Every structure is written in C-alpha cells, then in structure tokens.
Amino acid sequence: MAAEPIAEPEKLRIPVPGAEPLAATVTAPAGPPSAVLVLWPALGVPAGYYGPFCAELAARGVAVVAVDLRGQGESGPPAARRSTHGYHSLASRDFPAATAAARGRFGRDVPLFLLGHSIGGQSAVLAAAREPKAVDGLVLVASGSVDFRGFTGAARWRVLANTQLVALVAALWGYWPGDRLGFGGRQPARLMRDWARLGRTGRYAPTGADLxxxxxxxxxxxxxxxxxxxxxxxxxxxAVDRLVAKLPAADVERRHHVPAEGEAADHVRWARSGGGIAELITGWLAGR
Incomplete structure (x- = not known):
C-alpha cells in the first residue's frame, strides 16, 4: 500500500466535565481520513509512546487521536491518596469526552472506532457498552482480561497473586506507586481495586457503577x-479470548498477529514497530 502524506501531529486538550482536561495527540493523513481511531494506552504508557504506530496508521489514511489516560503522560492530575477515578469514571466520563472531541475534530460522517491497548481496551469495551451508538466499533490490541482463569499453568496463579498484591499495596499506600516499583506507573487505588476485582472474580463490577x-x-x-x-x-x-467472550452478540474478528522480521511482538514494544498491526487494522476497517 502506498503511503499517504501525513500532517504534522497536533496537541489537543480535551475538556472533561467535572475533571481536569485530558491531553491527546492527533496524527492524521494530510487529506481526509477514511476513519478515526481514538487510542487509549496501557497502564503507565504515555500516549506519545505510540507515535510510530500512529504514523503507520496515518500513512494508510487513518487518523488517530491518542489520549493520555488520566494521571499519565500530560493528562492530570497525578494519582494521589485523594484520587477517585477507576474503570467507571473512565467509561462514563473520560471516554465520552474524548470521543466527542474526536467527532468535533473530524466530523460525524467519518467512522470512529475506539482502539484500546491493555487496560485501555478493558475500559474501551465498558465505554462502548454504555454508549454503543457513540462509536462504530472497537479495536483491541494486546488487550485481555486479567481474570486469572484466562491464563494457563503457573501463570494463572501468578496473575491472581500479583493483581491482589497490587490492590493491597495501593490500599495501604493510598495509590499504586508503580513508578517506584517498576510496573504500571503511578495509579489510583480505586482503579487498581477495580482491576484486581476483575482478576479475582472475572466480572466487571467497578466501584460506583450505575449499571x-x-x-x-x-x-x-x-x-x-x-x-x-x-x-x-x-x-x-x-486472556484476549477471555475478554471477547464477554461480547457474545458482537461481530468479533480474532486475529493472532505474527510480526514480520524486525517487528516486536511483546505487550508494549509492538507500538514502536507497528506497521504489520497497522496494516491488519486498516484492512479490517476497509471491510466495515
């Protein structure tokens, strides 16, 4: 596929009712995009990390609005003992604000999809379930349920133990100090409790849920x-299968991507060499 000219990436501040604005970066083709992806990162990963992947998508005619999760990258405030956001506030407040901003930037006639990586995908399915008419579909990359039953062998018990330990430390500390402990970045205790509850029970039951x-x-x-x-x-x-099993009525296409030589295929580094995944996504989008 011939690469399209790409416009210079632009910064976007997304107003959120009752909360600080979210920071996002828009990467788009120079001409009208065929679709828009609102990208939500993994724990502790700033939106800027996905720059090469966003450029690969833009070169294929797809615009990307990469949003920093609250408390990560340039989106404030940093997690603290007073932080109260978790899965529910992501799905009910932050995601709708970002989707509305992307619609405002590119218009309502361009198909818009949520693209979630890891916890970004776990939250994206909740946002879509709340407001299914707000988006045209979902793309999940390296995003699985942390339900321990979705893992095999010793990994099953390691996931169960680790998710519960993270929640316990977050409860005692007042937030998860992942920036010090080397996993997930600094995160609010509520989000980590929601995440650990999913790992333990296999069910989405976030604190404060209204449905x-x-x-x-x-x-x-x-x-x-x-x-x-x-x-x-x-x-x-x-684990990915475990997550999409929660969507029995959806039109799910499952793909296991085998990268080309030189492309990373682990949980995070794929975003730095994501040409193959960008090609896979744009082919799927064309079929919509």
Whole structure:
C-alpha cells in the first residue's frame, strides 16, 4: 500500500466535565481520513509512546487521536491518596469526552472506532457498552482480561497473586506507586481495586457503577477486532479470548498477529514497530 502524506501531529486538550482536561495527540493523513481511531494506552504508557504506530496508521489514511489516560503522560492530575477515578469514571466520563472531541475534530460522517491497548481496551469495551451508538466499533490490541482463569499453568496463579498484591499495596499506600516499583506507573487505588476485582472474580463490577456492565457487554452488537501477539505474557491469546467472550452478540474478528522480521511482538514494544498491526487494522476497517 502506498503511503499517504501525513500532517504534522497536533496537541489537543480535551475538556472533561467535572475533571481536569485530558491531553491527546492527533496524527492524521494530510487529506481526509477514511476513519478515526481514538487510542487509549496501557497502564503507565504515555500516549506519545505510540507515535510510530500512529504514523503507520496515518500513512494508510487513518487518523488517530491518542489520549493520555488520566494521571499519565500530560493528562492530570497525578494519582494521589485523594484520587477517585477507576474503570467507571473512565467509561462514563473520560471516554465520552474524548470521543466527542474526536467527532468535533473530524466530523460525524467519518467512522470512529475506539482502539484500546491493555487496560485501555478493558475500559474501551465498558465505554462502548454504555454508549454503543457513540462509536462504530472497537479495536483491541494486546488487550485481555486479567481474570486469572484466562491464563494457563503457573501463570494463572501468578496473575491472581500479583493483581491482589497490587490492590493491597495501593490500599495501604493510598495509590499504586508503580513508578517506584517498576510496573504500571503511578495509579489510583480505586482503579487498581477495580482491576484486581476483575482478576479475582472475572466480572466487571467497578466501584460506583450505575449499571450492570456485564449485562451491557453481553448485549453489545458492535464490530470488534481483537489482536493478540505471540510474545505477550501479560495478555496472551487465552486472556484476549477471555475478554471477547464477554461480547457474545458482537461481530468479533480474532486475529493472532505474527510480526514480520524486525517487528516486536511483546505487550508494549509492538507500538514502536507497528506497521504489520497497522496494516491488519486498516484492512479490517476497509471491510466495515
């Protein structure tokens, strides 16, 4: 596929009712895009890290609005003992604000999809279940459920122990000090409790939820592309399958991406050499 000219990336501040604005970077083709992806990162990964991947998508005619998760990158405030955001506030407040901003930037006639990596994908399915008419579909890359039952062998018990330990430390400390402990960046205790509850029970039951997310997920009928990677130990294919199993009514296409020589295939570094995944996504988008 011939590469399209790319416009200079632009910074975007997204107003969020009742909260600080979110920071985002827009990477787009020079001409009108064929689709827009609103990208939500993994824990502790700033949106800027996905720059090469966003450029690969833009070169194929797809615009990307890469949003820093609250408290990460340039989105404030940093997690602290007073932080109260978790899965529910992401799905009910931050995601709708970012989707509205992307619609405002590119217009309502351009198809818009949520693209979630890791916890970004775990939250994206909740946002889509809340407002299925707000988006045209979902793309999940290296995004699996942390339900320990979705892992095999010793990894199953390691995931269960680690998720519960993270929640315990976050409760005692007042937030998860992942910037000091080397996993996930600094995160609010509520988000880590929600994450650990999913790991322990296999169910989405975030603190403060105002609807039955499990029921809403089961009724979701949007098209979904779910991509797993061969060297991903945090979201192996079995964990990705566990997540999309929550979407029985959706039109799910599952792909296990085998990268070309020189492309990374682990949980995070794929975003620095994501040409193959960008090609896979744009081919899927064309079929929508």
């Amino acid at each position: 039955d997310y499990e029921q809403a997920l089961a009724a979701l009928t949007l098209p979904v592309l779910a991509v797993s990677l061969p060297d991903d130990h945090l979201a192996p294919a079995t």
